[in-house]
Structures are given as C-alpha cells and as structure tokens.
Amino acid sequence: MKTSDVLVIGGGIAGISAAAELAAHMSVCVLEAETVPGYHATGRSAAIFIRNYGNATLRALNAASAPFLAAPDGIGTDSLLSPRGEMLIATEDELDALDAYSAGATGLEALTPDQAVELVPILCRELIAGAIIEWDAQDIDVDRMLAGYGRLLRARGGQTVTGARVEGMRRKAGVWTVRAGDTDYQAPLVVNAAGAWADGVAGLAGLAPLGLQPMRRSAALLPAPAGHDIRTWPLFASAAEQWYAKPEAGKLMVSPADEDPVEPHDAWAEDMVLAEGLHRYEQAVTHQVTRVERTWAGLRTFAPDRSPVVGFDPRAEGLFWLAGQGGYGIQTAPGLSRLAAALVAGERVVLDTDTVAALCPARFFT
Structure with missing residues (x-):
C-alpha cells in the first residue's frame, strides 16, 4: 500500500503539469500506464501555440498559458516558444x-x-x-516542457510510477484505493487526467461516462x-x-x-x-x-461541447476531472494545471468565473 494526498491518473502533459503544480501544496503520485510519460497524445502533438485556436473558452486558456510558455518559471530559464506563424x-x-x-x-x-x-x-x-x-503563432518545445514539469514534480517531492495501468478504484471512509498492477495506492483525492481513457477511469470509479x-x-x-x-x-x-x-x-x-x-x-x-x-x-x-x-x-x-473538463465531479467525492483537452492540450497545459492546482488546494483562481464555469464537469448535469 502506497499513500499520498493526491493520485493523478495519467502521465501526459496534463497529468504531469498538474501534478507538478499540486506538489507545491501536498504529496502527489502520478500513475502512468505506459513505460514512459507522454507516450500518447503528448508525444504526437503538432507542437504549436496558436492564440486564436479553439472556441472562446480555449482562447481564454491560451491567453492564460502564454506568459508561462514565454518565461517558464520553475522549469527553465529560456522560452519554450520559437517563431513560426x-x-x-x-x-x-x-x-x-x-x-x-x-x-x-x-x-x-x-x-x-x-x-x-x-x-x-x-x-x-x-x-x-x-x-x-x-x-505570433509559435512552435512549442514539448520535450523540454514535459521534462521540465517532471523535474519540478520530483523537486517538490512528487513521484511518477510508470507501467501502472489502473485496474480498479473504490472509495471508503473518505479515501480512494486505486489498484494498478500488483500495488494499491491510496489518497483522498484522485485527478483523472487519463486522456482518451478518462471516461474508462470514471467507469472504474462506478460513474457513467461524460461522453468524451x-x-x-x-x-x-x-x-x-x-x-x-x-x-x-x-x-x-x-x-x-x-x-x-x-x-x-x-x-x-x-x-x-x-x-x-x-x-x-x-x-x-x-x-x-x-x-x-x-x-x-x-x-x-x-x-x-x-x-x-x-x-x-x-x-x-x-467533450461534447469541445471544451476541456476541469473540476470536481458532483457525483463522486474527491474525484477531479482534467480531461477533454482535444487538440489543445499542450498549449493550454500551463493555464489548466494552475487552475487545477488552485481548485484542488482551495487557492485563488486567476481565470474569470465564466471560463471556470465553462470547464466545470457540473455543466453536464444541469
């Protein structure tokens, strides 16, 4: 049995960046099914930052992520961007x-x-x-970005376990127990950053899918x-x-x-x-x-409305969604990871309330 304050399921750029930000507040463990982080969508991205890409919600996230991509405080000294157009x-x-x-x-x-x-x-x-x-569209150095967030996570005491495919989840007495391989992991909070498998993770938790x-x-x-x-x-x-x-x-x-x-x-x-x-x-x-x-x-x-899903699931205590990024996951990761950390840790949220509401999973149940 391994315990932490937060379990993050998924080691793509969404999961690793959120884990790195969360590790400033609490103990974090990332469970990644593959042998290396970023194996799927992260490692196959077109790797370009386009401010006008996506709907209004995504454009707000692009704007929120731009300062970090230009000056990635905490993961490097040089910009992650280079000119392209x-x-x-x-x-x-x-x-x-x-x-x-x-x-x-x-x-x-x-x-x-x-x-x-x-x-x-x-x-x-x-x-x-x-x-x-x-x-102003610019190339993103995805490899350096993912590696930088990984270093930040480790420096803050977090860990990433690879080859840890989640096979079961249950909640009892305010704690999630997540089975991955031959090991059980426990935490009161789970962040579902499983990308294409996010609805499947919800199913393991006993929840109906969101339609991702x-x-x-x-x-x-x-x-x-x-x-x-x-x-x-x-x-x-x-x-x-x-x-x-x-x-x-x-x-x-x-x-x-x-x-x-x-x-x-x-x-x-x-x-x-x-x-x-x-x-x-x-x-x-x-x-x-x-x-x-x-x-x-x-x-x-x-997601059905093509905006990411970020926030606590109203149907299950302690389950947080960070999924549905579509083709925008790399360029929105800085903004989304900081939003996720703020919501989980109860810190001040920088994004406007309309954008946060447009991301919240509760929108599917109202």
Missing part, C-alpha cells in the same frame, strides 16, 4: 470558413494571394481566394520540396481544415486534419485516410508527394 488559405468555397475563424480573433493579418505565395512558394496562387496569417470521444489525427513526414529552404515557412493550412503542413526539422509534416471517432488505443495512421489527405494537400500546391518517410497518429479527445 500560422497561415490559413481559402479557396472560393472556403471563404466562409476563413471568416468564421477570424470572428473574435486578434492579431490576424489579411494577405493577398501574392503575399501568401511569397511566404510559401509551393502554393497554387490561382486557387487562393483569401488568406490570413497569425504571425477520442478522435484520430494522422500525420506524415515528407522530404522538403526540392529547391526550397522551408525553415522559415509558417504552418500553412486549408481554412476548412482539409489539411495542414508544418516545417519539422528540415522536413515537411503534412496532416489530413482527420477527426475520426475511435476507441482509446495506441493509434496509428490509416493508409486510406492519409492518402486522401495527402491528395487534398497536393491539389493546393505545385509539387507532387513522391515519398513518405514516416507516418503516425495520435488521439485528440473531446
């Missing part, structure tokens, strides 16, 4: 989607087709009916287009989310921007989905895809 291009049929993205956004600049092609020379100019760019849905997102790594230095290219994407492409260590990562509902699993790219997405990408550029160097996929898990 995000450019959306629209055909005539996609202009409504471009307008919808721009609504309520800040820091966007409209581009002419010539300006778009100047930034990414392989684009088909004649297909571009509109374009915008967010210059894992969605597969695939990607392929291609050689850089011949004759082009792509290092300074922005991420560029279809305004209707038909595909996106991003320079990645001298290569070009292209995704079909798929959102296929799947069961929680160790995701891989489906050949047909990837082929169709690469075809859509090819229609927008002046070069052909002749070689794919590597493919992969990850799971982005959404």
Whole structure:
C-alpha cells in the first residue's frame, strides 16, 4: 500500500503539469500506464501555440498559458516558444470558413494571394481566394516542457510510477484505493487526467461516462520540396481544415486534419485516410508527394461541447476531472494545471468565473 494526498491518473502533459503544480501544496503520485510519460497524445502533438485556436473558452486558456510558455518559471530559464506563424488559405468555397475563424480573433493579418505565395512558394496562387496569417503563432518545445514539469514534480517531492495501468478504484471512509498492477495506492483525492481513457477511469470509479470521444489525427513526414529552404515557412493550412503542413526539422509534416471517432488505443495512421489527405494537400500546391518517410497518429479527445473538463465531479467525492483537452492540450497545459492546482488546494483562481464555469464537469448535469 502506497499513500499520498493526491493520485493523478495519467502521465501526459496534463497529468504531469498538474501534478507538478499540486506538489507545491501536498504529496502527489502520478500513475502512468505506459513505460514512459507522454507516450500518447503528448508525444504526437503538432507542437504549436496558436492564440486564436479553439472556441472562446480555449482562447481564454491560451491567453492564460502564454506568459508561462514565454518565461517558464520553475522549469527553465529560456522560452519554450520559437517563431513560426500560422497561415490559413481559402479557396472560393472556403471563404466562409476563413471568416468564421477570424470572428473574435486578434492579431490576424489579411494577405493577398501574392503575399501568401511569397511566404510559401509551393502554393497554387490561382486557387487562393483569401488568406490570413497569425504571425505570433509559435512552435512549442514539448520535450523540454514535459521534462521540465517532471523535474519540478520530483523537486517538490512528487513521484511518477510508470507501467501502472489502473485496474480498479473504490472509495471508503473518505479515501480512494486505486489498484494498478500488483500495488494499491491510496489518497483522498484522485485527478483523472487519463486522456482518451478518462471516461474508462470514471467507469472504474462506478460513474457513467461524460461522453468524451477520442478522435484520430494522422500525420506524415515528407522530404522538403526540392529547391526550397522551408525553415522559415509558417504552418500553412486549408481554412476548412482539409489539411495542414508544418516545417519539422528540415522536413515537411503534412496532416489530413482527420477527426475520426475511435476507441482509446495506441493509434496509428490509416493508409486510406492519409492518402486522401495527402491528395487534398497536393491539389493546393505545385509539387507532387513522391515519398513518405514516416507516418503516425495520435488521439485528440473531446467533450461534447469541445471544451476541456476541469473540476470536481458532483457525483463522486474527491474525484477531479482534467480531461477533454482535444487538440489543445499542450498549449493550454500551463493555464489548466494552475487552475487545477488552485481548485484542488482551495487557492485563488486567476481565470474569470465564466471560463471556470465553462470547464466545470457540473455543466453536464444541469
């Protein structure tokens, strides 16, 4: 039997960052099913910070996370961000989607087709009916971020147990007993940060699911287009989310921007989905895809309203949700981890009340 004040189930960026923040207030143990933290969604992220990405609730979380990403106090001295930019291009049929993205956004600049092609020379100019760019979109050093939070957790006395897949949970006399492998772990509080498996963890606790849905997102790594230095290219994407492409260590990562509902699993790219997405990408550029160097996929898990779920479950004492981050988990982790720590520890919450209410799991029961 191992005891602590808080058990965090899930060792992705959500669980590790929240555990590191909670460890400033209480003893914390993270249970991670895989052999290393960050194996699933965290390790397969597109790793970019886009302030205007997501609904109003997510944009508030993006704003709350930005200062930490730029100056990661407690986990490093250098910014976790580096310049990239995000450019959306629209055909005539996609202009409504471009307008919808721009609504309520800040820091966007409209581009002419010539300006778009100047930034990414392989684009088909004649297909571009509109374009915008967010210059302040930046790459995130996810590896350094996850490792930094892990060091902070350890420095504050917390621990992470890998290979600890949760198999059962029960609550008695104000204490949760969580069975993982051949060991029982006890704590009065459990943080459910299990990503695609979060509804399954709720089931082990005897609760009905919230309706969290894992969605597969695939990607392929291609050689850089011949004759082009792509290092300074922005991420560029279809305004209707038909595909996106991003320079990645001298290569070009292209995704079909798929959102296929799947069961929680160790995701891989489906050949047909990837082929169709690469075809859509090819229609927008002046070069052909002749070689794919590597493919992969990850799971982005959404709540029914596509906002994260953060707060105590009104149906079970001592069970806290930190799940449903969708495709925004890396860039919102600083804001969400501090919110989680404040709510659990009873500290002052910095986020506005409307945002906190929009995240609370109680919204599914009112």
